[in-house]
Amino acid sequence: MLKVEGLERSYATPDGLVHAVKGVSFEIPSGSFYTLLGPSGCGKTTTLRCVAGLEQPTAGRITIGGTVVAQPDNDIFVPAFKRDVGMVFQSYAIWPHMNVLENVSYPLVVRKPRPPKTEIKDRAMEALRLVGMDALANRSATKLSGGQQQRVAFARAIVRHPKVLLLDEPLSSLDAKLREQMRYELQELVARVAITTLYVTHDQSEALAMSDNVAVMSEGLISQAGAPRTVYDRPANEFVAGFLGGANFLAATVTEDDGGNGLAVFDGDAGSVRIALPAGIRKGDRVNIVFRPEDAALRFAAGNNGNQVHASVARLSFQGGLTECHLKVGDVLVRSMLHPSVEANVGVDAWIDLNPARCTVYPARETSRL
Amino acid sequence: MSQITLPTGAVARARIKKANSAEKRADIGWLGWSIIALGSAAALFFILGPLIMLLTTAFRGPQDLLPFEDGAQWTLANLAAVYLDKSLYTNVLPNTLIFTFGSVTVTFVIAFILAWLVERTDLPMRNGVYTIILFPLLVPGIVLSITWIFLLAPNTGWINVIIRSLFRLGETGPLNIFSMGGMILAQGIGLVPFVFLLLSSALRSMNPSLEEASNTAGASPFTTIRKVTLPVLLPGLLAPLILATLITLEQFETPLVIGFPARINVFSTRIFFELNPDTDLPAYGRAAAVALPFLICGIALLMVYNHLIRRAESFVTVTGKGFRPMRFPLGRWRIPAIAFVAVYALFGAVLPGFVLIWASLFGYALPTFDTLSTISFAGYTDLFNNPKFWLAARNTFIVAGASAIIVTSIGVILAWTILRTQLAMRWVLDFISFLSLGIPAVIAGLASMLLYLSLPIGIYGTVLMLVLAYSYRMAVSTRLTRAALMQVHAELEEASSVAGAQWFTTIRRVVLPLLTPSLVASFILLFIIGFREFTIPTILQSPDNSVLSVMMWQAFQAGKTTQAAAVGTMIVLFVIPIIFGLRRLVLARDGRD
Numbered sequence: 001m002l003k004v005e006g007l008e009r010s011y012a013t014p015d016g017l018v019h020a021v022k023g024v025s026f027e028i029p030s031g032s033f034y035t036l037l038g039p040s041g042c043g044k045t046t047t048l049r050c051v052a053g054l055e056q057p058t059a060g061r062i063t064i065g066g067t068v069v070a071q072p073d074n075d076i077f078v079p080a081f082k083r084d085v086g087m088v089f090q091s092y093a094i095w096p097h098m099n100v101l102e103n104v105s106y107p108l109v110v111r112k113p114r115p116p117k118t119e120i121k122d123r124a125m126e127a128l129r130l131v132g133m134d135a136l137a138n139r140s141a142t143k144l145s146g147g148q149q150q151r152v153a154f155a156r157a158i159v160r161h162p163k164v165l166l167l168d169e170p171l172s173s174l175d176a177k178l179r180e181q182m183r184y185e186l187q188e189l190v191a192r193v194a195i196t197t198l199y200v201t202h203d204q205s206e207a208l209a210m211s212d213n214v215a216v217m218s219e220g221l222i223s224q225a226g227a228p229r230t231v232y233d234r235p236a237n238e239f240v241a242g243f244l245g246g247a248n249f250l251a252a253t254v255t256e257d258d259g260g261n262g263l264a265v266f267d268g269d270a271g272s273v274r275i276a277l278p279a280g281i282r283k284g285d286r287v288n289i290v291f292r293p294e295d296a297a298l299r300f301a302a303g304n305n306g307n308q309v310h311a312s313v314a315r316l317s318f319q320g321g322l323t324e325c326h327l328k329v330g331d332v333l334v335r336s337m338l339h340p341s342v343e344a345n346v347g348v349d350a351w352i353d354l355n356p357a358r359c360t361v362y363p364a365r366e367t368s369r370l
Numbered sequence: 371m372s373q374i375t376l377p378t379g380a381v382a383r384a385r386i387k388k389a390n391s392a393e394k395r396a397d398i399g400w401l402g403w404s405i406i407a408l409g410s411a412a413a414l415f416f417i418l419g420p421l422i423m424l425l426t427t428a429f430r431g432p433q434d435l436l437p438f439e440d441g442a443q444w445t446l447a448n449l450a451a452v453y454l455d456k457s458l459y460t461n462v463l464p465n466t467l468i469f470t471f472g473s474v475t476v477t478f479v480i481a482f483i484l485a486w487l488v489e490r491t492d493l494p495m496r497n498g499v500y501t502i503i504l505f506p507l508l509v510p511g512i513v514l515s516i517t518w519i520f521l522l523a524p525n526t527g528w529i530n531v532i533i534r535s536l537f538r539l540g541e542t543g544p545l546n547i548f549s550m551g552g553m554i555l556a557q558g559i560g561l562v563p564f565v566f567l568l569l570s571s572a573l574r575s576m577n578p579s580l581e582e583a584s585n586t587a588g589a590s591p592f593t594t595i596r597k598v599t600l601p602v603l604l605p606g607l608l609a610p611l612i613l614a615t616l617i618t619l620e621q622f623e624t625p626l627v628i629g630f631p632a633r634i635n636v637f638s639t640r641i642f643f644e645l646n647p648d649t650d651l652p653a654y655g656r657a658a659a660v661a662l663p664f665l666i667c668g669i670a671l672l673m674v675y676n677h678l679i680r681r682a683e684s685f686v687t688v689t690g691k692g693f694r695p696m697r698f699p700l701g702r703w704r705i706p707a708i709a710f711v712a713v714y715a716l717f718g719a720v721l722p723g724f725v726l727i728w729a730s731l732f733g734y735a736l737p738t739f740d741t742l743s744t745i746s747f748a749g750y751t752d753l754f755n756n757p758k759f760w761l762a763a764r765n766t767f768i769v770a771g772a773s774a775i776i777v778t779s780i781g782v783i784l785a786w787t788i789l790r791t792q793l794a795m796r797w798v799l800d801f802i803s804f805l806s807l808g809i810p811a812v813i814a815g816l817a818s819m820l821l822y823l824s825l826p827i828g829i830y831g832t833v834l835m836l837v838l839a840y841s842y843r844m845a846v847s848t849r850l851t852r853a854a855l856m857q858v859h860a861e862l863e864e865a866s867s868v869a870g871a872q873w874f875t876t877i878r879r880v881v882l883p884l885l886t887p888s889l890v891a892s893f894i895l896l897f898i899i900g901f902r903e904f905t906i907p908t909i910l911q912s913p914d915n916s917v918l919s920v921m922m923w924q925a926f927q928a929g930k931t932t933q934a935a936a937v938g939t940m941i942v943l944f945v946i947p948i949i950f951g952l953r954r955l956v957l958a959r960d961g962r963d
Binding site for chain 2: 052053054079080081082083085086087089090091093095096097106107110111156160166
């Protein structure tokens with residue numbers, strides 16, 4: 001339904017050219033939910049705005065429902081108001097001088113030819129019913145809570161049944177508790193309307209929970225795209241691993257290589273792990289072993305498990321449902337999650353049990369991070 | 371995936387340029403660009419057209435010819451005639467400087483004390499005081515100047531009569547409004563409300579936590595004022611000072627009404643008398659030559675003002691409402707403070723108003739119980755039976771209203787273009803519209819005279835010419851609308867575009883409704899300025915385009931005191947209900963939300 005090929009967007013600024021998007025390609029099948037995830041400045045919002053028609057790409061091609069809407073090569077650019085898309089903005093952009101019903105009716109009112117009045121009202125009320133705001137149809141837009149504004153913005157985006165629904169960080173302006181609640185609500189709404197959806201966020205839990213497919217973006221490019229579980233479990237590189245959930249990085253050296261099955265010994269002889277080696281890594285190579293905090297099970301007594309790392313507890317942070325434990329492996333900090341009932345003290349020795357199936361090996365680069 | 375060629379070199383650059391130009395709005399369309407072009411062209415014409423004529427005229431002669439009349443040629447004779455004349459340096463220049471700095475000092479000292487009392491002390495009835503201080507803003511300067519003559523004319527001025535009868539002095543004096551001191555007093559007090567308005571908002575915009583932080587750091591209240599309050603406020607206080615200097619420098623009413631009888635000439639009146647000599651023909655070239663340094667001074671002051679305002683804005687950390695500034699307890703200064711406010715209110719607002727109404731009913735005589743029986747409404751009945759009054763009233767409404775609509779409309783177009791497009795010329799528009807603030811009204815009048823005398827479109831001497839001449843004041847509306855548009859999140863417009871609305875629909879249904887309060891504010895402000903305007907219609911006057919302020923002056927000059935006072939009263943009576951009506955309209959709208 002939506003196809004983006006080789007999309008580029010550069011800006012001329014006083015400091016020279018800025019390449020916000022450097023060649024992004026993806027395709028969203030009809031009715032599917034696709035998320036662009038990345039830190040601020042990675043080009044995800046620019047990509048979304050190019051799809052909306054609010055910005056002109058400098059290269060590439062965007063196709064919506066079989067129609068090319070932007071291709072600078074052929075001087076094709078369809079402005080936003082002629083594209084069949086609906087969009088929920090980061091600020092919700094609810095017009096304060098109109099009431100709820102007027103806001104939601106607007107996309108039908110300005111459409112040419114304009115449908116009859118009764119049809120406009122029926123369809124707007126239908127959209128409001130869908131988001132559970134029909135009782136507040138005549139309320140002034142300035143008297144809405146954050147959650148209600150989001151519902152109205154959503155109703156307005158879908159009222160004319162667009163081919164593509166664009167969501168630009170719609171949860172980022174809500175406070176933490178409401179954000180979680182609205183996330184579930186948004187998920188259900190999107191499922192109910194079954195419109196092809198492009199979602200932009202910097203929040204990994206939103207991306208993982210809501211999407212059919214996630215693309216992690218960095219510096220204007222897609223680092224990795226795929227189903228949420230695949231991307232989380234098998235990050236293609238250290239950036240993706242670090243950005244999607246907490247990741248621990250430990251430097252190691254491969255000391256044995258038995259036909260792709262190797263032994264990695266952590267620096268400072270802190271321990272080792274027997275692990276499958278990716279192609280291109282062989283005996284003697286420096287590597288980074290990456291594992292998630294929830295996979296770093298702790299023991300406070302020495303054992304003789306082959307896959308373990310020796311550490312000492314550096315900091316304990318009680319957070320209610322769990323205790324976050326910072327450990328020192330040599331000079332490197334590693335995070336682990338403890339059940340709050342586990343007693344531990346700063347300074348004591350600990351051993352991290354590693355499950356090789358949940359560790360990933362990358363060739364080493366100069367530095368590793370927390 | 372199909373083949374996509376990647377652009378390189380010049381192709382890429384051109385494409386980026388194209389994408390950038392549409393970066394903010396890709397949907398303006400031919401209608402949008404035509405509106406932007408029209409608005410920009412109008413702004414340039416209204417501001418630059420007259421100025422270019424002025425510059426040209428200064429170098430064209432002989433001086434009794436228009437710059438493009440047959441026989442006119444390039445010459446330096448105008449400049450020589452003006453600048454080799456010693457009286458410029460012994461008379462006009464020192465007078466202008468003394469008048470300007472004297473008046474500004476009076477204005478600033480009074481306005482600062484009042485603003486400080488209202489905003490930063492526990493003065494009682496602060497809201498009422500605020501309203502009283504601002505009231506004279508509605509009264510045209512020409513009316514205020516004339517009421518000073520009623521009060522302080524050497525023979526018949528009320529205050530003089532009272533002093534003489536109290537101390538049994540001679541026939542005239544002791545005070546004389548027709549002097550430099552009188553000019554400074556009248557002008558200085560007249561500008562207080564405007565400067566008070568700017569100063570009080572500067573005082574209000576300071577974040578009180580800056581002072582509280584200083585207090586908790588152990589500084590005494592006095593140290594806090596010295597080390598924190600004043601340095602932070604300084605640019606915000608200096609900016610109104612500069613603006614007051616600019617306005618006083620370009621003053622025409624007071625120098626004409628009070629200075630002329632006293633034979634005290636300043637720059638603005640000198641220009642006027644070059645155009646209206648007693649015997650000769652108008653000397654256009656010489657008038658333009660006098661105007662040049664005057665204009666340069668105005669624009670230089672404006673640049674200083676702009677610099678200060680930017681600094682002041684960068685210091686303002688809190689602009690929202692809901693914080694309370696620390697107020698100094700007045701303690702035993704309470705009585706002197708109240709007395710100060712009362713004396714100002716008496717001379718700044720109450721007495722002028724009272725004198726005006728009294729003179730329209732009883733003539734020039736000092737009010738006593740005996741004169742009460744001589745009340746006469748003849749001033750008004752004569753006025754209402756005079757078709758010239760109704761013509762002037764009609765003209766005043768048309769000129770003030772039409773120019774306010776034109777300037778407000780152009781202001782929206784400029785503000786939107788400056789903020790929402792990437793056009794290279796948007797900075798030019800911004801600069802030119804701001805420049806208009808530094809053009810003295812005398813020069814605007816003179817320059818418009820030259821332009822419309824030279825343009826063969828046959829509008830010289832008409833009401834339409836006044837409308838066009840008034841319409842150069844872009845700065846107010848552009849700045850006001852720009853500030854309001856900055857508060858309108860760009861996503862509100864983008865949401866409309868994504869919803870399927872074309873550019874003009876978005877402007878009509880989203881932008882304009884959201885800007886309405888500031889558009890009405892801009893209209894009211896420009897309407898008041900237009901209604902008060904005296905300088906431009908005096909320079910451009912003809913029998914057909916007389917306005918109320920000019921009619922009042924002419925009646926006063928002809929010795930028809932009662933009629934002049936009646937016209938003055940009518941001006942105030944006309945303008946008040948309009949302003950309150952419009953304000954109510956806006957408030958009613960806001961109440962809906």
